Amino acid sequence: MPDEQPPAPPKPPAPSRRGSGQDAVVVERKAARTKPPQLYQVVMLNDDYTPMEFVVMMLQQYFQRDPDTATLIMLKIHHEGRGICGVYTKDVAATKVELVLTAARREGHPLQCIMEAA
Numbered sequence: 111m112p113d114e115q116p117p118a119p120p121k122p123p124a125p126s127r128r129g130s131g132q133d134a135v136v137v138e139r140k141a142a143r144t145k146p147p148q149l150y151q152v153v154m155l156n157d158d159y160t161p162m163e164f165v166v167m168m169l170q171q172y173f174q175r176d177p178d179t180a181t182l183i184m185l186k187i188h189h190e191g192r193g194i195c196g197v198y199t200k201d202v203a204a205t206k207v208e209l210v211l212t213a214a215r216r217e218g219h220p221l222q223c224i225m226e227a228a
């Protein structure tokens with residue numbers, strides 16, 4: 111057949127009023143990838159030798175407590191054996207423990223300060 115035409119290429123789908131969708135960006139909702147950081151409480155322990163004034167000073171200096179709050183926290187530790195100085199992210203809590211222990215040892219006090227997961 112001399113005037114036979116080659117087969118027509120397939121037609122692209124007819125564009126709808128909202129576009130073909132071929133270059134659309136699909137945004138999938140994903141679970142949030144970041145979790146809030148684990149927090150740690152810095153806890154001071156009671157002992158029989160560290161002066162009350164020194165503990166109050168530590169609470170003001172390193173935990174930003176006003177004098178009345180620092181005194182209340184110190185008395186709580188004195189009566190109950192332990193008390194929370196503050197709650198922080200891991201590195202901040204570890205630094206505060208280190209600063210308190212360094213200051214206490216420099217003054218020859220046996221004050222104990224620890225951090226624990228909040």
Ligand code: TYC
Binds near residue numbers: 155156158159162222
């Ligand atoms: N118990 C101490 C005293 O009577 C005072 C004190 C309070 C010590 C809190 C440590 O974490 C502490 N001098």
